[in-house]
Amino acid sequence: MLQNGNCVVNSRFFPYNKDNSAVLSRKEKKKSMANRFVLNETSYHGAGAIQEIATEAKGRGFQKAFVCSDPDLVKFGVTKKVLDVLDGAGLAYELYSNIKPNPTIENVQTGVEAYKKSGADYLVAIGGGSSMDTAKAIGIIINNPEFEDVVSLEGVAPTKNKSVPIFAVPTTAGTAAEVTINYVITDAAKNRKMVCVDPKDIPVVAFVDPEMMSTMPKGLTAATGMDALTHAIEGYITAGAWELSDMFHLKAIEIISRSLRGAVENTPEGRKDMALGQYVAGMGFSNVGLGIVHSMAHPLGALYDTPHGIANAIILPTVMEYNAEATGEKYREIARAMGVECVDSMS
Numbered sequence: 415m416l417q418n419g420n421c422v423v424n425s426r427f428f429p430y431n432k433d434n435s436a437v438l439s440r441k442e443k444k445k446s447m448a449n450r451f452v453l454n455e456t457s458y459h460g461a462g463a464i465q466e467i468a469t470e471a472k473g474r475g476f477q478k479a480f481v482c483s484d485p486d487l488v489k490f491g492v493t494k495k496v497l498d499v500l501d502g503a504g505l506a507y508e509l510y511s512n513i514k515p516n517p518t519i520e521n522v523q524t525g526v527e528a529y530k531k532s533g534a535d536y537l538v539a540i541g542g543g544s545s546m547d548t549a550k551a552i553g554i555i556i557n558n559p560e561f562e563d564v565v566s567l568e569g570v571a572p573t574k575n576k577s578v579p580i581f582a583v584p585t586t587a588g589t590a591a592e593v594t595i596n597y598v599i600t601d602a603a604k605n606r607k608m609v610c611v612d613p614k615d616i617p618v619v620a621f622v623d624p625e626m627m628s629t630m631p632k633g634l635t636a637a638t639g640m641d642a643l644t645h646a647i648e649g650y651i652t653a654g655a656w657e658l659s660d661m662f663h664l665k666a667i668e669i670i671s672r673s674l675r676g677a678v679e680n681t682p683e684g685r686k687d688m689a690l691g692q693y694v695a696g697m698g699f700s701n702v703g704l705g706i707v708h709s710m711a712h713p714l715g716a717l718y719d720t721p722h723g724i725a726n727a728i729i730l731p732t733v734m735e736y737n738a739e740a741t742g743e744k745y746r747e748i749a750r751a752m753g754v755e756c757v758d759s760m761s
Contacts (some may be wrong), residue, residue, distance in 0.1 A: 449701075452595055452613045452701060453616070457619065457621075458619070459622045459690060459693070460686070461623065461686070462623065462625070463623035464623045465499060466621060467500070467583070467621055468499055468502070468503035468505060471503070471536070472503065474536075477534075478535060479505065479506070479536055480510060480528070480578075481493070481496070481500075481507050481508065481509045481540065482513060482539045482545045482549040483496075483510075483540040483541050484511060484515070484542075485511045487545070490629065492629060493509070495625075496540050496583055497509070508528070510525055512528075513525075516544070516598075516600045516607070518599065518601075519600070522551040525548055525552045526556060529552055530556070536579040536580070537552065537578055539581070539592075540583045541584075542585060542589050542638065543586075543589035546591035546592060547591060547599060550615040551564060551610070554612060554614065556578050557576065557578060558575050564599060564608075567608070567610045568609070569609070569610070569611065573612055577615045580616075580617040581617060581619050582619070582620045584626065584689070584692075586638040587624075587685070587689050587691070588642045589638070589642075590696020591696075592620035592622065592693070593616070593617070593700060594616070594700035595611060595613045596611050607715060607716040609712065620693070624682070624686045624689040625685075627677075627685055628685055632678050634721075635680075635688075637724050638692075639688060641722055641723035642691060642692035642695050643670045644708070644730050645692075646664075646691075646694075647663075647667065647734070648699065648704040649663045649695065650664065650744060650748065651744050652703050652705050653703075654703045656702070659698040659699075659701060662694050662695070662698035663698045663699070666692070667751040668751040668752070668753075669690060671751065672687065673688045674688060705737070706733055707730050710729050710733075711729055746760065
């Protein structure tokens, strides 16, 4: 079933439970086996994509942006690239940067109060998963105030209203938060991460501009790239995978495998392809779920502040070995997508 609007196609979605496992409710199992796909209404790709922010804001009649971006991006002038676009178009905004690398309940709640006072009517999230996850939570709570405790958003919360409109500008090539229906908030009091799944939080427009990623250091580029590759591999072998998601995941594996080294070396081609590859992976996994690599990587991040991409890279080989017997020919297809030769002769 294909619908207009958010490119909704429809789905067995395997959401994370509160223990981060993928589950289907009994009620969901009794429904039809139609597959849903939820994507952005619009996305822009390529160098200079952020220039379209003004076009979209004016075209939608928005008056004032609430800009979410983390302190380091503000400090090093990355956020300013977007603010300059807004300034140049005469668009009002308020900047919010009380965002930790693993955003907390407090970051969200402070952001909600700041949004209410700002008079804004849309959100602009600039950054990696931290800024975008914070913006998603703020946007959902503003239009669903009964979830202001944040904790009740964990899992698949029964929200009734769509988020405040979000424009998403990724500065890393890994999380794909600009095209996903997931966000992660840390409960600092309990040292745990809460995975929240809600199709109402997906950004309405994504601006995937590789020039916004060019200042990433090598280590961060490699770590976020491994996050993207893990998304593609886990999304391809998850129980919820089907033909449409397989298409996105295999293509993402191909693009990421050929471009990650170039991105680490900061070549324009490498940056451009990684920006696309991580986005394509997000188009897939957001709609079919992930696996136990991510369910273990999140606690590592919460307990030891391990960078998410590094945690994934450490865990992925062991999990792939563990899952091997249940994957059929899919590992062979992954190898082909990665450019491995003589795949047919491999055991």
